[in-house]
Amino acid sequence: MTMLNMSGGLHANEATALATQPDAFDYIVDQFADLQILRYEVPGFESLSLQQKQLLYHLSEAALMGRDILFDQNCRYNLAVRRTLEVIYQEYEGDRNDPQFKELEVYLKRIWFSNGIHHHYGMDKFIPGFTAEYFAALVTQVPADKLPLPVGGDVQGLITELTPVIFDPDVLPKRSVQSGEGDLIAASANNYYAGPLTQAEVEAFYAAQKDSTDLTPVSYGLNSRLVKEGNKISKKVWKVGGLYTQAIEQIVAELEKAIPFAENAQQQAVIEKLITYYRTGDLKDFDAYSILWVKDLNSEVDFVNGFIETYGDPLGMKASWESTVNFINKESTKRTKIISENAQWFEDHSPTDSRFKKKEVRGVSAKVITVAMIGGDCYPATPIGINLPNADWIRRDHGSKSVTIENITEAYDKASQGTGFNEEFVWSEAERELIKKYGFITDNLHTDLHECLGHGSGQLLPGIDPDALKAYSSTLEETRADLFGLYYIADPKLVKLGLVPDSEAYKAEYYKFMLNGLLTQLVRIELGKDIEEAHMRNRQLIARWVYEKGQAAEVVELKERDGKTYVVVNDYAALRRLFGELLAEVQRIKSEGDFEAGKVLVEQYGVKVDLALHTEILERYKKLKLAPYRGFVNPVMKLVRNDQGEVTDVTLDYTEGYTGQMLRYSNNYSFLPTYNN
Ligand code: ZN
Numbered sequence: 275m276t277m278l279n280m281s282g283g284l285h286a287n288e289a290t291a292l293a294t295q296p297d298a299f300d301y302i303v304d305q306f307a308d309l310q311i312l313r314y315e316v317p318g319f320e321s322l323s324l325q326q327k328q329l330l331y332h333l334s335e336a337a338l339m340g341r342d343i344l345f346d347q348n349c350r351y352n353l354a355v356r357r358t359l360e361v362i363y364q365e366y367e368g369d370r371n372d373p374q375f376k377e378l379e380v381y382l383k384r385i386w387f388s389n390g391i392h393h394h395y396g397m398d399k400f401i402p403g404f405t406a407e408y409f410a411a412l413v414t415q416v417p418a419d420k421l422p423l424p425v426g427g428d429v430q431g432l433i434t435e436l437t438p439v440i441f442d443p444d445v446l447p448k449r450s451v452q453s454g455e456g457d458l459i460a461a462s463a464n465n466y467y468a469g470p471l472t473q474a475e476v477e478a479f480y481a482a483q484k485d486s487t488d489l490t491p492v493s494y495g496l497n498s499r500l501v502k503e504g505n506k507i508s509k510k511v512w513k514v515g516g517l518y519t520q521a522i523e524q525i526v527a528e529l530e531k532a533i534p535f536a537e538n539a540q541q542q543a544v545i546e547k548l549i550t551y552y553r554t555g556d557l558k559d560f561d562a563y564s565i566l567w568v569k570d571l572n573s574e575v576d577f578v579n580g581f582i583e584t585y586g587d588p589l590g591m592k593a594s595w596e597s598t599v600n601f602i603n604k605e606s607t608k609r610t611k612i613i614s615e616n617a618q619w620f621e622d623h624s625p626t627d628s629r630f631k632k633k634e635v636r637g638v639s640a641k642v643i644t645v646a647m648i649g650g651d652c653y654p655a656t657p658i659g660i661n662l663p664n665a666d667w668i669r670r671d672h673g674s675k676s677v678t679i680e681n682i683t684e685a686y687d688k689a690s691q692g693t694g695f696n697e698e699f700v701w702s703e704a705e706r707e708l709i710k711k712y713g714f715i716t717d718n719l720h721t722d723l724h725e726c727l728g729h730g731s732g733q734l735l736p737g738i739d740p741d742a743l744k745a746y747s748s749t750l751e752e753t754r755a756d757l758f759g760l761y762y763i764a765d766p767k768l769v770k771l772g773l774v775p776d777s778e779a780y781k782a783e784y785y786k787f788m789l790n791g792l793l794t795q796l797v798r799i800e801l802g803k804d805i806e807e808a809h810m811r812n813r814q815l816i817a818r819w820v821y822e823k824g825q826a827a828e829v830v831e832l833k834e835r836d837g838k839t840y841v842v843v844n845d846y847a848a849l850r851r852l853f854g855e856l857l858a859e860v861q862r863i864k865s866e867g868d869f870e871a872g873k874v875l876v877e878q879y880g881v882k883v884d885l886a887l888h889t890e891i892l893e894r895y896k897k898l899k900l901a902p903y904r905g906f907v908n909p910v911m912k913l914v915r916n917d918q919g920e921v922t923d924v925t926l927d928y929t930e931g932y933t934g935q936m937l938r939y940s941n942n943y944s945f946l947p948t949y950n951n
Contacts, residue, residue: 654905791817
């Protein structure tokens with residue numbers, strides 16, 4: 275519930291302090307469809323100790339081992355489609371300059387990016403630009419023994435099976451359906467639920483397990499697929515010896531290799547408990563691991579590896595597999611340290627009802643990190659901030675760890691120089707100057723506040739089911755965290771603490787947030803479609819709500835000039851009060867588990883798009899020739915050995931391209947059968 279994505283990938287800060295000099299590092303790797311591929315630098319890696327580098331190396335290997343799990347979680351045909359196309363891409367000896375072959379290449383690149391056949395953000399199935407006939411012809415022209423043939427089937431069987439999956443827009447149309455009146459489980463193409471399961475059956479299955487008097491409940495359903503066979507409903511747990519064992523065994527083997535390089539006993543205990551959990555599949559072990567992890571504050575190297583975030587499940591219970599491997603950025607962590615040291619002050623002064631506030635904010639630890647490897651659901655599209663663990667009671671009793679990933683935000687920022695975006699969409703030179711002067715600082719600060727304070731703030735009333743908001747929980751949780759950050763970024767306390775240079779700085783974030791939420795994030799949505807993704811819903815919800823509530827007083831206006839629509843903020847102080855009002859209401863909804871009110875808020879403000887405005891924004895954006903979504907390739911991490919075979923160093927190579935990396939991962943880190951039943 276707690277990953278922060280780049281708010282649009284659209285923060286085209288023309289010139290920040292960081293970017294006045296042209297940089298030798300080559301950030302832009304590839305661009306296709308609606309995607310741009312960047313590379314991130316890992317500053318500070320060379321000065322780590324050899325022990326730390328070796329720890330990072332094995333954790334990084336573990337981060338890549340689970341890639342296939344995510345593909346299979348996203349849809350049961352994903353591995354079959356990916357593998358078939360990879361064989362064609364590598365083996366086809368016909369005309370590779372044929373426009374249809376070029377379209378096949380783009381389609382394969384999109385599948386790699388989305389970890390499957392559905393858009394990574396909008397979750398709709400994307401339809402290729404080549405024909406079913408062309409696909410069938412190519413499948414028959416590559417070596418059959420290399421293809422992922424269905425059990426007992428032949429090449430024709432493979433074509434018959436995959437053709438509707440790839441080409442028919444009505445088959446598996448959406449990975450995860452998270453709103454509407456229909457059966458969300460039946461409508462979702464993901465692989466978290468199998469067999470003819472209804473939403474009512476799933477909800478009944480978990481309701482029967484839950485005990486509302488349990489103050490430390492496990493995260494029900496987190497690490498298993500729910501299956502209906504005949505009339506029997508049962509779970510298949512993702513663990514060693516269970517579902518996905520082939521990949522999980524490899525992850526465990528790398529974690530074991532990492533243990534001798536642990537920096538201290540606490541970190542060693544974290545790794546060992548994670549291994550235990552992967553072996554038992556017991557969610558109590560996961561909680562024990564999470565508690566050890568949240569208390570591991572002295573290590574410089576850190577990592578996440580497992581079934582963590584639940585954005586992909588319409589019911590918000592089942593987690594996708596992900597990994598990040600990182601180490602601390604000591605200089606920038608001074609900033610987040612100030613924030614976390616003052617966490618209780620922020621909690622006490624927030625505009626929420628006192629019943630919903632934490633009396634004692636525990637262990638909010640915050641740091642700025644440098645990622646060295648990303649995998650699973652963090653790759654190639656990656657968060658810029660993370661706050662874990664997700665279990666409410668662990669956060670309540672043991673605190674949470676919150677990070678801002680600054681080498682990623684820096685790569686975004688540098689790759690955004692001089693794109694013409696701000697000239698096109700920002701109202702006037704005054705706002706552009708604000709963004710130029712403060713944009714990078716306030717962007718990072720909003721992420722810090724969102725992760726470190728926002729997600730960690732507030733409490734549920736006793737007896738409230740943490741899953742009460744169901745399909746709306748992710749959106750409302752992100753809304754809450756964003757609002758907390760927006761409210762406080764304008765607080766005089768931040769100037770006093772030295773976190774912003776002056777009392778004007780917050781206006782840069784306010785302007786960008788309103789511009790993105792009201793207008794420019796729409797460049798990521800296809801014309802005529804609704805907004806689906808939780809962070810995007812959250813941003814539009816906030817922007818539309820404050821726009822509407824402040825309309826009479828003209829707090830924020832949508833002004834037209836030369837046939838183009840612009841956002842104009844007239845009263846920044848009033849805007850802050852509105853953010854505060856909405857924060858109080860969203861906190862109430864969460865604390866009381868008020869599903870109906872949450873649903874109305876999301877459906878009324880976060881989902882629907884104004885068609886005329888959307889058309890205009892898409893046309894203006896198209897002229898800039900930018901890609902609305904961005905992701906990253908990883909560096910290649912290599913062990914250096916001496917003549918005796920001992921490891922003497924670990925190096926990073928930044929030269930690998932997108933296709934090369936994806937094919938290498940598919941060759942070296944692919945352990946699952948094509949179908950995992
Ligand atoms: Zn978040």
